[in-house]
Amino acid sequence: MNEFDLIEHYFLSNTENRRRTGSVTDVGNGDDCTVLSHLAGRLAISTDTVVHGRHVPASAPAGWLASRGLGSSVSDLVAMGAKPLGFTLALTLPKVSSGWLKGFSEALFRAADLYGIALLGGDVTRGPLTASYTVFGELPKTGRLLTRASAQLGDKVWVSGTLGAAAGALPLFDQPLRSADRSYRARLQLLQAYVYPAPPVELGVRLQADSRVHAAIDISDGLLADLAHIAKASQLDLNLNASAIPVAPALSELYSRPHALMHAMSGGDDYQVGFTADPTWSIDDRMVSQIGEVMAGTGQVFIDHTPADRWLERLATTLPGGMSLATGYQHFG
Ligand SMILES: Nc1ncnc2c1ncn2[C@@H]1O[C@H](COP(=O)(O)OP(=O)(O)OP(=O)(O)O)[C@@H](O)[C@H]1O
Ligand SMILES: Cc1ncc(C[n+]2csc(CCOP(=O)(O)O)c2C)c(N)n1
Ligand SMILES: [Mg+2]
Structure with missing residues (x-):
């Protein structure tokens, strides 16, 4: 041919x-x-x-x-x-x-x-x-655009979907998947999240149509790394609440809390949207979570945590496989 x-x-x-x-x-x-x-x-x-x-x-x-x-x-x-x-x-x-x-x-x-x-x-x-x-x-022909640079002081930070499932699938490729296994459904869900990304198209159009939503980014390299682009471009700090980050349930079933939260914060391959919106904004969509707020600052991302997640303070910032907690997935560097 x-x-x-x-x-x-x-x-x-x-x-x-x-x-x-x-x-x-x-x-x-x-x-x-x-x-x-x-x-x-x-x-x-x-x-x-x-x-x-x-x-x-x-x-x-x-x-x-x-x-x-x-x-x-x-x-x-x-x-x-x-x-x-x-x-x-x-x-x-x-x-x-x-x-x-x-x-x-x-x-x-x-x-x-x-x-x-x-x-x-x-x-x-x-x-x-x-x-x-x-x-x-x-x-639309006119109106503001959802750029990375348009976060505003006092905005809340939001993210769509649940996070970390695709990153959690990476170690599973070499393991046999048997329907008799106890964790079969959870493993299958992680693999499906990896193979079939599901970007929320209708949500994106709704966010664009509401002028109370200010900045947005796709979090494919990892939530923290990509939100850091909004912080830097907007010259404001983002203060995130670790307990509010929506960790994929199947991920929590298969991994310890530190491992699961790490994947959700920095694993990447989540084709979801992180965005900031005026505090009066809300949405009737349970697949969207409020995870923090925009504060005065120099363009950094901070993570607040409860005593249960105190392990975050001891965390090594560099992880195997070309990703780090702060920088997410990078092809070079
Ligand atoms: N080779 C290139 N030539 C021109 N512009 C580029 C090139 N590579 C990247 N860019 C631009 O640089 C910006 C950042 O690119 P990058 O690929 O890091 O972001 P992204 O596409 O949002 O992230 P990702 O690829 O991780 O999903 C984008 O505006 C992109 O259009
Ligand atoms: C086999 C295998 N190993 C590692 C990864 C992780 N990974 C690769 S590229 C990327 C970020 C998005 O890419 P880009 O920045 O090019 O858009 C991530 C998280 C994967 N998906 N598959
Ligand atoms: Mg790109």
Whole structure:
């Protein structure tokens, strides 16, 4: 199968994708450029890459590069409060394997269906296995934007979802998963959280629509590390309450409290949104937790804890695997 047949077969023939592409473009994929049209507002754009062996284990099935890649990219749109419209895909493959491509493209369109977005174009090349996604989302034409720099003194700090499950899944890849095991359900939940990130798209749009919400960020590198970006950009301190951090229940079932809270604070791979909002703001969504407040300061993050979490004071700040309590996941450094 040559390059053009491959693209046509795996990426351009999906009927639902063609329909969706038609609804947002004048010229869809298959030409030199895709021309996005029918845009009423502003366009939000973000790019993320999934590298085989770094963002997913080297043994990962093809679908993981799709579900994790698209989920983590859409998560950036959510943190900006943009409504996802579509994406492009740059795929680099060491060789052509029809089984791999079938698994990948099926998972890709399943994930695209979840978010109601179209694959609008892309590129296929030969080389080490990576998938890069550029996502496009729509924002209202006017009004303030949910940047990292717009936290305000006295805001409360919030986070969506429950945290740490995907990071807690990393040590499980090499262990057999047997339905007879006592912790089977909890392990399965951690693995599912890793394979299928679920960025809260509707929440993002609601946050963008409410002017009492000020700053937001996607916490993919770890809650503390990413909230530190808001603190620095806004030149204010964030004071977090350790007991309010929503640790994923399955994580607490499998790990000790220190281990579970560490994953929730610094493990990364949580495709959720951290944000600050005026103290009068609240939401009828039990998947959103208030975890702290914005104080005067120089752009740092502090963690308050109860005597039960006194172990936090003794914590080594550098952890194995390229992450530290303060800096979260970093590719270099
Ligand atoms: N190669 C690059 N060229 C231009 N801008 C870049 C490049 N790499 C990163 N950036 C920009 O730098 C900023 C920070 O990028 P970074 O990837 O650290 O953030 P992020 O995408 O929010 O986090 P993550 O990738 O961990 O989800 C973003 O605005 C991004 O667009
Ligand atoms: C096999 C394997 N080992 C480690 C990790 C952890 N990890 C890799 S990249 C990243 C942050 C987000 O990436 P980026 O900053 O590139 O968006 C995290 C938490 C993983 N996902 N899979
Ligand atoms: Mg990035």
